[in-house]
Amino acid sequence: MENKKKKKTAKLSKKFFIRFWSAFAIFLLCVVLFFACIEWEVFGEMPTFEELENPKSMLASEVYSADGVLLGKYYFENRSNIHYSELSPYLVLALVATEDVRFYDHSGVDIRALGRALKGVAVGDKKGGASTVTQQLVKNLFPRGKLSKTQLVIRKFQEWVTAVKVERSYTKEEIIAMYFNTMDFGSQAFGIKSAAQTFFRKEPCELNMEESALLVGVLNAPTRYSPVQNPDRSLQRRNVVLSQMKKYGFITGEVCDSVMLLPLDVSSYSIQDQNAGLAPYFREYLRMELKKWCENHTKADGENYNIYKDGLKIYTTIDSRMQRYAEEAVREWLSEELQPTFFNHWKDTKNAPFSNISDADRENLYERSKKNSDRYREMLAAGATETEIDTAFNTPVRMRVFSWNNPIDTVMSPMDSIKYYYWFLRSGLMAMEPHTGYVKAYVGGPDYRYFKYDQVKYAARQVGSTFKPFVYTMAMQEKGYTPCSEIPKIQPSIELYDGTIWAPSNSNKDRIGEMVTLKWALANSDNWISAHLMKEISPQSVINLTRKMGITSPIDPVVSICLGTPDITLCEMVGAFNTYPSQGVYVEPIFIKRIEDKYGNVIENFVPQRTEAMSEEIAYTMLRTMQGVVEGGTSVRLQYRYNLRNPIAGKTGTTQNHSDGWFIGMTPYLTTGVWTGAEFRSIHFRSITYGQGAHMALPIWARFMIKVYDDPTINMPKDDFPRPASGYDVEFDCAKVNLNQIMEEF
Numbered sequence: 001m002e003n004k005k006k007k008k009t010a011k012l013s014k015k016f017f018i019r020f021w022s023a024f025a026i027f028l029l030c031v032v033l034f035f036a037c038i039e040w041e042v043f044g045e046m047p048t049f050e051e052l053e054n055p056k057s058m059l060a061s062e063v064y065s066a067d068g069v070l071l072g073k074y075y076f077e078n079r080s081n082i083h084y085s086e087l088s089p090y091l092v093l094a095l096v097a098t099e100d101v102r103f104y105d106h107s108g109v110d111i112r113a114l115g116r117a118l119k120g121v122a123v124g125d126k127k128g129g130a131s132t133v134t135q136q137l138v139k140n141l142f143p144r145g146k147l148s149k150t151q152l153v154i155r156k157f158q159e160w161v162t163a164v165k166v167e168r169s170y171t172k173e174e175i176i177a178m179y180f181n182t183m184d185f186g187s188q189a190f191g192i193k194s195a196a197q198t199f200f201r202k203e204p205c206e207l208n209m210e211e212s213a214l215l216v217g218v219l220n221a222p223t224r225y226s227p228v229q230n231p232d233r234s235l236q237r238r239n240v241v242l243s244q245m246k247k248y249g250f251i252t253g254e255v256c257d258s259v260m261l262l263p264l265d266v267s268s269y270s271i272q273d274q275n276a277g278l279a280p281y282f283r284e285y286l287r288m289e290l291k292k293w294c295e296n297h298t299k300a301d302g303e304n305y306n307i308y309k310d311g312l313k314i315y316t317t318i319d320s321r322m323q324r325y326a327e328e329a330v331r332e333w334l335s336e337e338l339q340p341t342f343f344n345h346w347k348d349t350k351n352a353p354f355s356n357i358s359d360a361d362r363e364n365l366y367e368r369s370k371k372n373s374d375r376y377r378e379m380l381a382a383g384a385t386e387t388e389i390d391t392a393f394n395t396p397v398r399m400r401v402f403s404w405n406n407p408i409d410t411v412m413s414p415m416d417s418i419k420y421y422y423w424f425l426r427s428g429l430m431a432m433e434p435h436t437g438y439v440k441a442y443v444g445g446p447d448y449r450y451f452k453y454d455q456v457k458y459a460a461r462q463v464g465s466t467f468k469p470f471v472y473t474m475a476m477q478e479k480g481y482t483p484c485s486e487i488p489k490i491q492p493s494i495e496l497y498d499g500t501i502w503a504p505s506n507s508n509k510d511r512i513g514e515m516v517t518l519k520w521a522l523a524n525s526d527n528w529i530s531a532h533l534m535k536e537i538s539p540q541s542v543i544n545l546t547r548k549m550g551i552t553s554p555i556d557p558v559v560s561i562c563l564g565t566p567d568i569t570l571c572e573m574v575g576a577f578n579t580y581p582s583q584g585v586y587v588e589p590i591f592i593k594r595i596e597d598k599y600g601n602v603i604e605n606f607v608p609q610r611t612e613a614m615s616e617e618i619a620y621t622m623l624r625t626m627q628g629v630v631e632g633g634t635s636v637r638l639q640y641r642y643n644l645r646n647p648i649a650g651k652t653g654t655t656q657n658h659s660d661g662w663f664i665g666m667t668p669y670l671t672t673g674v675w676t677g678a679e680f681r682s683i684h685f686r687s688i689t690y691g692q693g694a695h696m697a698l699p700i701w702a703r704f705m706i707k708v709y710d711d712p713t714i715n716m717p718k719d720d721f722p723r724p725a726s727g728y729d730v731e732f733d734c735a736k737v738n739l740n741q742i743m744e745e746f
Helices: 002-039 049-053 089-099 111-123 133-141 149-169 172-182 192-200 209-218 231-247 253-260 280-295 320-346 359-371 374-381 386-393 414-421 464-479 518-523 527-536 539-548 559-563 570-577 616-632 698-710 734-745
Strands: 061-064 070-074 313-316 397-401 408-412 426-432 439-443 460-462 486-488 515-517 567-569 585-587 592-596 602-605 610-612 649-654 660-667 670-677
Touching: 061 280, 070 280, 089 133, 089 172, 089 209, 089 231, 133 149, 133 172, 172 192, 192 209, 209 231, 209 253, 231 253, 280 313, 280 439, 320 426, 320 439, 320 698, 359 414, 374 386, 386 414, 397 414, 408 414, 426 570, 426 698, 464 518, 464 527, 464 539, 464 559, 464 570, 464 616, 464 649, 464 660, 486 527, 515 518, 518 527, 518 616, 527 559, 539 559, 567 570, 570 585, 570 660, 570 670, 616 649, 616 660, 660 698, 670 698
Parallel strands: 061 313
Antiparallel strands: 061 070, 313 592, 397 408, 426 439, 426 670, 460 567, 486 515, 585 610, 592 602, 649 660, 660 670
């Protein structure tokens, strides 16, 4: 009986054993089959190996200066990839301690953490999730989107499989780097490189312990733990990260306690957008050009490049040091000297700052400015009527407006803000190397945040006397004139095509009726001598010369162009003047050296176009003639006020009613042009003392060059212009020429 019982028990045990292990085997088979179905994409597509190797994240294109400084980015998401070697070690320690302490021990899925999480669900005591850094990386690389609960469960298993694949494909260091590259830190900062720049203006490798802990803490909830929006929560979260680092032995208790006492420091916080950083006008001009470039260049897959997501590297010709000095020079002269003078000049004057225009013309300007505003366009696009728009423009609202010290928060109507901005003077500066054509500095206005219009590339303004060197060049080339050739200073009369007589006025009252040299006439910007020369050469011949020198703006073939009536951009004028120090060869201003893809492969190199515009001898002769402008003419203050006594050739320009002030100066290594004026030509100084180019523009040029010369890292030489090869015998000492002529006659 007992044996029978034992046999029965053994039989039951055997049956239970068979059933248990059969069930277990079936369970394992189901698990294997389930994961096989995941791999076979029965439940949905899985990332391919190629996608794992080359994850499709949107990368910002980066713009670099010639000296390696990041000027700015173009992006949908402000993201730039970095390598593990570029990370601060504190970042890695903070991440591992906070998110995945067994990161270096698992293969993508942490079984212990998973068991802990399942136990927590079972007993209702949730103590954190089980997602590893690798799983979080997969979730970032391949977002879930909107899923049902069932789909979410399946997706979680898909992420496990993908995480294991990632672990097999990459080293732990590469996974850490990819993780930091894919995370959203808030404040439009995607990836650790952008976050470090946004919050601390540092590179990732430069982050200290408390900064690293803060950024790792932000990852949990970028808005909730934002140090800018929620500093108290951010501080608490940072200290939690530090506590985790202490808990796992990454830092000592003493270090943790002392760092926890440090306050948050986000004084360097700045969202990286088009308004921030160096050369904003240049970057905006470049953006438009690069969009055109992308339309004509394709990737290996046949798609056009996209500057907002393909991670291009654009290496420009800009020198960050010169760019900084140029921006400082513009701002300093306008804010400290010229703008206060302008305010005082028009103080308590009716209809200021407009000069000599009718009420109707002034109202037309107001209306034009209103219709050019973003507010007007947006309201019109939204279906607002003109009456509704007018009401909105005349209703006071809170706004922030420009001032030279700091922006002002105030209440005014949009129309009053338009009138407010009329008072501010604008300026542009461009500097380029003579022989390479590389543009080294580009300032399109006083402050890109408030004055978007680019005065370098897009604003065609009347050039005044800066046009005269082209007339002199043509006279020397066609008629054989030299700097010491003499012409009587008398008012010329020129018969025009319609039979009328044109007799130009002249602000220079010196030496009327005397014989004067061309060198003296150009130095003193004499209108009558320019008109005399134009009488001997045709306007069209001068225009043809300017075309060879890169000027493309429309120029009417009329004799008055000798006084500078055409409207030409600053970029064109600097390029044209640069022909002189480049020995008669026009070198197209160039802004980009090369473009690389996100892998560092060079897509395109850029070289400037070159055109021989005049002989080397004529170019040098004009350079020496324009040196006379600096040595004893309208630009002499460069020497006596700014102590710039090295070889400089240049020309000032002042237009009708002093609306535009110009100065273009050349050295053997840099050609720089400056324009200064207001938004409309009816806004200007009423006195030539203040409104002339020597006062409006030349001081900016001088301040810029002084800063450049004083920087030992730039090491800008002060050499003389190279003289043409042997055989060149033009004399520039006109007193000696006159003496020789007297001796010959005697």
